[in-house]
Amino acid sequence: MKVLVTGAAGFIGYHVARRLLERGDEVVGIDSVNAYYDPGIKEGRLKLLQEFNKTNNSGFHFIRANLADRAAVKSCFAEHNFDRVIHLAAQAGVRFSLENPHAYVESNIIAFTNIIEACRHASVAHLTYASTSSVYGANTNMPFSEHRPADHPLQFYAATKRANELMAHSYSHLFRLPTTGLRFFTVYGPWGRPDMALFLFTRNILAGLPIKLFNNGNHTRDFTFVEDIAEGVVRASDQPATPNDAWDSSNPDSSTSNAPWRVFNIGNNNPVKLTDYVMALEAALGRRAIVELLPLQAGDVPDTFADTSALEQAVGYRPGTSVPEGVGRFVDWYQAYFGGSAFR
Template identity: 80%
Template sequence: MRILVTGNAGFIGYHVARRLLERGDSVIGFDVVNDYYDPALKEARLKRLDETASTSSGDYQFVRANLADRDAVDSCFAAHTPDRVIHLAAQAGVRYSIENPHAYVESNIVAYTNILEACRHAGVGHLTYASTSSVYGANTDMPFSEHRPADHPLQFYAATKRANELMAHAYSHLYRLPTTGLRFFTVYGPWGRPDMALFLFARKILAGEPITLFNHGNHTRDFTFVDDIVEGVIRASDQPAEPNADWDSANPDPATSNAPWRLFNIGNNNPVKLTDYVAALEEALGRKAIVELLPLQPGDVPDTFADTSALETAVGYRPATSTQTGVRAFVDWYLAHYENVPA
């Protein structure tokens, strides 16, 4: 299977590409390797992918280009003819979307349109793409379910990812392109992004600096370990979306669709209070945090909780890594990778 993985220099994309190579797939990576955060970390991930490819039976090729460049995307599809696409490249970050919304238009709207167009012209068998739990926005009906509305995002990042879901449906309907959107819930783990909470907290605790907990630490999050996300992504990609078998063309229900399109939550199905997450990090580091409590930030969602029953029914998988296990794995990687951090 030839699988194009966009954003393979990024956190989740790196882990997905590596797992595919380890099982023997041919992987085409596509990433611009920008400087949204330290490019050295992205280059280190790419080096690890080269090392994995050298010992695996799968072929690996890397395209360093911008997905917003339509010609670059079309050339990649023409040269490599992927069977499937796993689209994980995006401009992430809730707070940064308030500062720089134009970056989200380029990376999450223009680039995504280029992927959709390339997939439909190339006859790709299945497009699996990343969405986010942030699309639930002002919804307070827990646990979050894919069957409930997600029409009131609280920041522009979430709005662009919700747009991706709707754009995918249009292409699935018009061109019968099978698409699967995956709403990730607070992913963390080794090789994570430096702007993520766990990364920031670890660095500051080790340096003896205070960490900031917004909403006075009362957030709850469905923290999901990256290995669980990867397993869900690959299982979903391996089972292409199909038209709704229960669709009645004679009496169509306007609330449903016959397109080969679907959405799944991927979360741990176990919300954890932010202060408990910090406690797990303190235990793993053997250090106490200096905590500064502040009010809720604009755009923040107070709580997230994933209903993962649809994912479990469709692909036979449910994330289950505990916070303590996942945080310990992150700390082990962090201390090994950043040898110059304070002891």
């Protein structure tokens, strides 16, 4: 198939594009390669995709463009006829949304509108897009289930991603465009984002600096290894959403519809205490962390736990990477990527 992967220079986007190329699909990647975090890491991911393309004579083509630019999106769809679209580009980061909400409107609302409108006019067979576990917000009934409402987000970032799910439903209803939203749960692994906890913890432990554990380290997270995530994304994309004929408008299921629309949790289904996550990192590094315990931050959710039974039943997805194994693979990548600079 020919697949558009937006955010192809991003953390998850890179791994999804690589997975598609490895199985023989043609991939068009699009990314603005902005400076929200070190563009050098994004360029490094792109270089690997281009090297894979050259070595294996695979079909990878990259477009450097901002998806909020409607003309650029229209040009991309005019040039290419896509069998699938996997939309992973977004402005990420819970805490940054407290400081710069306009970036989230541009990247998560305007860009999403441009993509879904292009998919509509091109009659794309299936749009799969990134949502987030953060949409569960104030919910405390765990494990988080797609079948329950998610209407109380605690940050603007989560509100924009929930808006994407609702926007997608309107297009699935009005234009019968099949759409699948994937609510990611704490993704980690090689080529990760420098603003995420594992990256920050690793850097500070190696430098002999304290690591900050908010909520006094009492968070639990459904940490999910990025290659497991990529496999789940590809499998979900392969099977277009269809209407749920049993959907009851008088007792609506929040995860499906009588339109070709659905949302899935995509996580490890195994919450881990943040302190245990740190212990796995200490074991991989062979060093002890200096820990600074701090109160809960504004917008933080204390715990996440994914009920992933719906996705497993639909596409046969079940992650298989334990936290100690995944953290160890991240540390191997980190030390190889940064070399001696990792220890300064």
